[in-house]
Amino acid sequence: MIACMEAVLLTAPGSVDHFERAMLPLPVPGPDEVRIRIRAAGFNPMDWQKRKTIDSSRLPVILGGEVAGVIDAVGPRVLRFAVDDPVFAYLVRKPGGYAEYVCVRAVFVARKPGPLSFEQAAALPVAGLTAYESVIRAGVRPGDPVLVTGASGGVGSIAVQIARLRGASRIVATAGSDRSARYLTTRLGIPASQVVRYGGRSRADLAAAAIQCNEGRFFRVAFDFVGGAMTSLCADTVGVDGQVVAIATGPHDATHGEAENDEDHLFDKSATVHFVLLSARAALGRPAEWGWYAQRLDELARWTEAGVLRPPEIRNVGRLSVAAVRTAHQILEEGHVQGKLVMTVGGEP
Template identity: 30%
Template sequence: MKAMLIQEYGANAKFEVAEIAKPEVKDGHVLVKIEASSVNTVDTMIRTMGAELPLSPATPALLGMDFAGTVEEVGEGVDDFAVGDEVYGCAGGLADLPGTLAEYIVADCDLVALKPKNLLMREAAALPLVAITAYEGLQRAGIAEGQKVLVHGGSGGVGHVAIQLAKYWGAEVYSTGGGEKQLELIRELGASAIHYKSESVEEYVEKHTGGAGFDVVFDSVGGGNLLNSFDAAALNGQVATTVSMCELDLTTAHFKGLSLHVVFMLIPMLHDHKRAEHGRILKDLARIIEEGGVRVVLDENYYSLEQVDAAHARLASGKGMGKVVVDL
């Protein structure tokens, strides 16, 4: 089968076209003909950082985590899928799990679900990593009807799903953005937009919560921005983040009695830990999407498998809006 491989990691790493063996189905897995994949920040990190990240595959590396496609073969012990099923999932591209920048993948059936019927393959392929992340973060933060929720980075991959899920679960949602295009998308998704470059945390907390703070802060920016999340959170509030590889002063979190939830959705793949939970989340997300609760925002550009270098560059540029997808 055709695949795009990385022979050597680094800032100038390039994908190369290769012919590799088509994988064989095994017990508890499904063989999927991939029709689309998508690019996530972690993919670009692996490509450039290599061995600096403990989750990077050995080279030559077959990257790519998200996919949507059609089941071609079912392994022993698989009861929930049949040949011809259209599925989506996040099941490879790290450690010893071959990725999705290829024509086929053998995926653990616990990491897969039936694709939402109302989505195109390329739309479904954009979702698994970011949607599972948003779902897990909000659920762990105890999302509930009537809460005031702040989403940092609401025009990004994770953020645009977090806005919609928070609204679906009955919250009053606010979100930060740094430019008019981002703010416009945030408004389209149903959240009150906050221009973080022109409004201070203190100003927007006062404006939107009367100074009390937000019940839940979902921070898809993370790092140093977590200090803004602590400042924006209510007393005994909940903060969920996707980026916490940093050193921070937790004084504000202490005196507010905040709970911090770190979401690292790759754990089930890396450690074979509670993988079925990802399948369950994807199944529930499909139901929510089919009800109209979440729509997918895709970047305007189209990329073929051979153009994956350009797809990575698009995501890294920060100029894209929504998820960058690679069509097979």
């Protein structure tokens, strides 16, 4: 029996220089937990946000909010899983993906979709669950025109597809570069005429361009997956009774001018704003409500197995190591990833 595992620890808040390799005791699963031998870990913007802002009293810590791997041990109250089951998981109540093993409550775990590699499955939990909840909250209906800001990112890549599954008729998406625009057209199948370039435009010009891409009509649904100036774009382009879903407080891009009061624009149109915070139910809800996560992961797995949902494009930053973690954090912090970043853990070198 292996008694130790390799992990990448964050030892102080702030710089990526504060990641260190460590050998740690193998974690032991609690009564409601499974231990996963991690095969791949996904990265999310919240990883670098936590790295910068985490309270020193919680250090050292292993970051990483999502993994895919194989069950290696099960707690006595876990009935849904057995040793050797391939799974993917959302590490919500305590992170720990940058390691060879992690223990997590079974309610945050689901069987890995058969057709997906471990790397593809590790890219799915956070972005997939957030996108799914966003589309449900917006109440996307057949025939709806939908605006997706940040569509080339992890959450956007999946939300575009789930919105289509719910019958959205036309998806208009924002892009900040040729690379991002190419991803939207080739990977997500959004026509070039429905891609809005946001750079260097005034607030009014940007809103007009997005509406133009929707044949001059306002949108019924607008997804704000960026924050900042994209919040304003969503406020400006939804119509009467429009639905806006906001998941981020993000950058105010200087090229878009002064931020204005978006609430007034939304009030004028009797619009509804939905805030989605994926971790809220796990942080504030009762344990009896946590099965929600596994049910939703199961649903995402069924869609991928049925071939109606493709995982986001993945970029592998390497094997579990300080260098791989640093690289992922630096790329994510720039804010312009297409699809998702993952790292491989274990297996053959």
